[in-house]
Amino acid sequence: MTTGLDGRLALVTGAGRGIGAAVVTALVEQGARVVATDRTAEGVEALAGEYGDGRVTARTLDVTDADAVEALVDETEHALGPLDIAVNVAGVLRASAVVDLTGEDWAATFAVNSTGVFHVSRAAARRMTGRGHGSIVTVASNAAGVPRAGLAAYAASKAAAVMFTKCLGLEVAGRGVRCNTVSPGSTLTDMQRALWTAGEEDASARRVIAGDLASYRTGIPLGRIADPADIADAVVFLASDRARHITMHDLYVDGGATLRA
Structure with a gap:
């Protein structure tokens, strides 16, 4: 079976560097067209410039802004066609012991890692369900399933993103939309x-x-x-037709670090 990604349209958040940029590259290699978004323009514009043939469209996006997310998805579908795939990669990490963690750090972490996933996934699902197909993949973390000292806000926000994505997957499965998560471990x-x-x-x-x-x-x-490409390959698999019977799944890509606890 082929991946079935040739010609499909994907939206990727946090695409300016790291895992997000690797996901864009992996999708393009499979023939997809990608709207690469990040809070700042530099990284995604450089990524788009590497192709120069319209396969990658660069856009700035703050995933914590619900109105901006809806506007970008509307713009994308008006200019490029129906959205087939949405990948949530945008994330922040503010490491701190809980007793030293500020309220602002907690709120900022959840605003991106959890609420941002909600904004993007909701916008994508609203459109995909009406068409009867689509795939939403959220990049979470193995810290969502195993306690980590100094990472309480990050781990909790990623755990929220995992369970949100599973619940969304349950709601939209009957309308042809699959929702899965990839949970990396330590990645370069x-x-x-x-x-x-x-x-x-x-x-x-x-x-x-x-x-x-x-x-x-x-x-x-x-x-x-892990290299970012290791995570990107897992994302592309779950977004593709090769995973057509997989939904509400959390795929750990961590070299066995959690012992799959």
Whole structure:
């Protein structure tokens, strides 16, 4: 079976770098047209410039703004046609022990990681259900399923995104729309590197792979940190016809780090 993505139209949030940019590249390689969005223009415009043939359209989008999301989806469908795929990648991480976590940090984390997923998924589902087909994929985190010290806001927001996506999938399954999540573990992105010791990237990576008993964090059984392309491949699979009978599924892509707890 082919992926069935040739000619389909996808919207990807958080596409300016990291996993989001890798998802755009993977979708285009399968023949899809992509509207690549991010809060700032630089990354998505550079990505669009790599193709130059209209396969990637760059747009700025703040996923926390419900009106802006609806307006962009309307613009996309008016200019490019019906939306077939929506991928939620936009995310933020503010690491802190709970006792030191500010209300602003908590609210800002949920605004992007949970409410932003709601805004984009709702806008896509409203249109997809009327046409009887579509796929929505949310990039969450393995932290959504396993407690992590210093990541309470991030983990809780990602857990909310996972359960929201499953509930949406249940509601729209009868109208031909599939909703799934991909939950990465440690991945070589700017977000990951922000947690590492400055100037000690190699040593920090080794510590992630080895794990840390003192902080109750397992290592990575496969012995490597994921590349963004590893996550993108999982997203593309779930968005494609090869996953046509999969919905409400949470696919862990973490090298076994959670021991699938």
